[in-house]
Amino acid sequence: MANDDKKKVQLRSASWFGTNDKNGFMYRSWMKNQGIPDHHFQNKPVIGICNTWSELTPCNAHFRQIAERVKNGIREAGGIPVEFPVFSNGESNLRPTAMLTRNLAAMDTEEAIRGNPIDGVVLLVGCDKTTPALLMGAASCDLPTIVVTGGPMLNGKHHGQDVGSGTLVWQAHEEYKAGRISLDEFMAMEGSMSRSAGTCNTMGTASTMACMAESLGTSLPHNAAIPAVDARRYVLAHLSGMRIVDMVHEDLKLSKVLTRDAFINAIRTNAAIGGSTNAVIHLKAIAGRIGVDLSLDDWNHGKVVPTLVNLQPSGKYLMEEFYYSGGLPAVLRRLGENDWLNKDALTVNGRSIWDNVKEAACYNDDVIRPVDNPLVASGGICVLRGNLAPRGAVLKPSAATPALLKHRGRAVVFENFDHYKQRVNDPELDIDASCVMVLKNCGPKGYPGMAEVGNMGLPPKLLKQGVKDMVRISDARMSGTAFGTVVLHVTPEAMELGPLAAVQDGDMIQLDAHNGILQLEVSDEELAARLEKLKASQVIFRTGGYLEMYRERVLQADEGCDFDFLVGCRGAAVPAHSH
Template identity: 45%
Template sequence: MTQPTHRKAAADLRSARWFGDHGLRSFGHRSRAFQMGHSPEDWASKPVIAILNTWSEISPCHVHLRDRAADVKRGILMAGGFPIELPALSLAEIFVKPTTMLYRNMLAMEVEELIRSHPVDGVVLMGGCDKTTPGLMLGATSMDVPAIYVPAGPMLRGNWAGKTLGSGSDSFKYWEELRAGTITEEDWQGVEAGIARSHGTCMTMGTASTMTAIAEAVGMSLPGASSIPAADSGHMRMCAASGRRIVEMVWEDLKPSRIQTRAAFLNAIVVAMAMGCSTNAIIHLIAMARRAGQDIGLEDFERASRTVPVIGNVRPSGTQYLMEDFFYAGGIRALMVEIAAFLDLSCITCTGKTLGENIAGAKVYNADVIRPVSNPIYAEGSLAVLKGNLAPDGCVIKPAAMDARFLKHSGPALVFDDYASLKKAVDDETLDITPDHVLVLRNAGPQGGPGMPEWGMLPMPKKLLKQGHRDMLRLSDARMSGTSYGACVLHVAPESFVGGPLALLRTGDIVAIDVDARSIRMEVSDEEIARRRAAWVPPSPRYERGYGFAFSKHIEQADQGCDFDFLRTDFGAPVEEPAIY
């Protein structure tokens, strides 16, 4: 175990700048604390711990976090800390339009400023829904005070007509069956009522469970925390334990900068690949690593993709199981034991122990849910990065969750400039399209979407569904839900809205991909591409004012993590206000 180099003294606490001075400003801080019923026994010589809670009444993933915050407070008080709960932007994936990705960086900025502006010595980050994990961690990383992440946990498995339902994945599946005419409206309503039957995040291996696993793999959550179901009593105990641990982290001065090393992020990539992760993992992990000053890029994912097998048998990459099954099969600790040969087990974590110490003794209790490396779900990693004249800066596909016949494919493009036009066309049963066509959507990237919505699992044309087809090659500069599946090429960079080559593709052009060769291209001559570029006219900006305007001016492309350019570490360290103020 790596021991802390020193133990912080009470006078060194950041909160002492607010409460410890004898001047007028500290008088004001203390008197207002008295106003709220507190006394010096609450704050004197104790770490002040902020609980940043993304609970809201329109966030089903987080609806239990109001109660769980009480468990965190109980742990903080037991360990001798002073808890204060602060609300943070909730980002309910299922309700926010046009996409929560538009607001991930807003949450990150809010977290950074909440910590900066308050008497905070350490922070507990409470989230779980897709963008809340990276948003919370981005902000806490930039401020670099001791921090621990508390994941909301996956919901219980869904049920309809004796069938187990997985959120997202089965929504898409049965929607296609409804459009194909193989199920009734009454069936569809039964799926709707049964697919989400408890609080918590998606119970498939979507973006939520991917990102909470990544938080744990990086070392920012307690061992095993990421896969505990939200409704399990163990989740309450984990919350209290996190509260106790953050107090000790403050005294140890164990900051994100000590935990979030390049090796830790490489561990996270390995874990993500082995779990059959969401494609969104690439964007968020790159952003998180770069905030920590670590140079992580698409090439790191590509290296892991070639060597790390998918062993987490959880939908949509897996065949039948859900996160509840994964937890009871041994959870993330057991999975990491299976892939230990790919991990740097010496990395320090929020426990003060190494990753190797954290996973020691973990066992697999169901070898079909968590497969051995010798019997994987998919021999290579979950994701693959493709490059070529359509995506010079890269794009992403999820070969573990698609029809294998499209791994090497070429066909004529059918191009749409907006989602509304595409949606109308695919419902037209007279549409001139075959299974060999490549369905293309553009202007759906970071600026074009705006915010890079999860439109990338382009809907299958009704004509093909009725012919019995359930997959085809689809291409866009959008993202897709981690619960999605199919031969969907995503995150094309640069995006079409800013003049990336996708903007120059025309209906009828041949698009060719070869996943094994990691290539994607349009079969158009360089001379013709140059002629089209000369004639290309940039579209009008999406926003003329407000946050959207700032977003459009400063958002980076998908291959760079979609962070704001002015939040990069090369812009300098976060500013602390003078203590005298």
């Protein structure tokens, strides 16, 4: 676009900096204490850089360097970069779970964008919840927006073998509990797992959400997979900084990119990559902010798509190999060639998603499998319904044991996570490999924030017998790096007195993932009587603070766990302030 054309666009920031009155004087004067010259206030787009940098969020600890590259790009394209912090919720350190503060980070992002003199936004995201949180907040403002992810860390290395971050923890801990490795060996793996800056290098939630951002069209091609320490990550950050300036001039708002077609593309992409179940909740929340109708049943669009990406925890490789093999563009091309892609969906570079990927190369057919040789024939997220989950539950078939996808077993019930920890190690626990482990009160309200405890570790007594997997059911979430036949997000949750709350030891439960069924073999009358008894004895605890607001206003998993009052796009308009 020619410079003359660019000057015709009415910049939002001009209502702060473009007037020759008292207010304009004050806004410009205070900004000038940073050494900004006069001509920078004359019709140059002001680009906000939402930075989730934090040394307490190790995945995002390198974002200062990435932000500088974004700034270089913004300046080159004729924009003014302004970097500001937003709440950084890292999954690895934050207790009880980063999901508890996802909505808080989204609120922070939304109000920071709307309340400041910003024409366009770059979202610097990485660790699991920072990507959906910032997209949620930005979607409620609907300005030109581009996502820059921090990238995955390099492959972990242990005893000459590649090891995946997160997945190694679950695998090694089970081996240790089963007595197959020593404590010294287990502890030696700790330093092998995380050997560079970046997010988890498996197809966990961070990598999944980076792929969701790219498949939604909100980032430049290849953003999802370039390793954090690869120089090409800096190049992409620079180019993203340049591109956001043009997006402002083109008035390419987020609502033009985040269409229903884009969300269906993301759902199908999640199937192809073997992505995290957490994407179900996050995509619903983002869709709710931009005003796109997306339901749990829309995940059935992914059932026809095979899992093509051979990455841990579902497969063998890690994110480095994924990038070197062609990254997400190679996956999207294979989807498009099989009519599994809405090809006309617009992306932030101004081109359709198909134009971006139709010539993308794949360099390794074992890492990114051809459609006729998939990792799993029917990928995606399996949506389950029945009297145990009237509003749905989910399961990730690519991480499950095929033989357990149709199973009937006796329930062994844990009333909450503390009860599970007390009971699971008891050698006298009445449990065998055919049982179904049931965990209650770990949903959005029950374990505030819906912690990633759904992939319950198996009882040591069974691990020592060689049992590797069992059916597990809960209203909790599961880390994207985890694996197993795990039914998650049972809705309504136990704390809301959903049917899950009424399950008792010895009840028979039927799982049929092939037909989407999750059934408790208890009569409707008995179920109703149990729930009525529980209702009479229920005690509501008052905690005060954010936690109390969270419990009162959070929606259920099928609605994206957003706050009820945050759903919707409120736009970027803000009343003028007069000093």
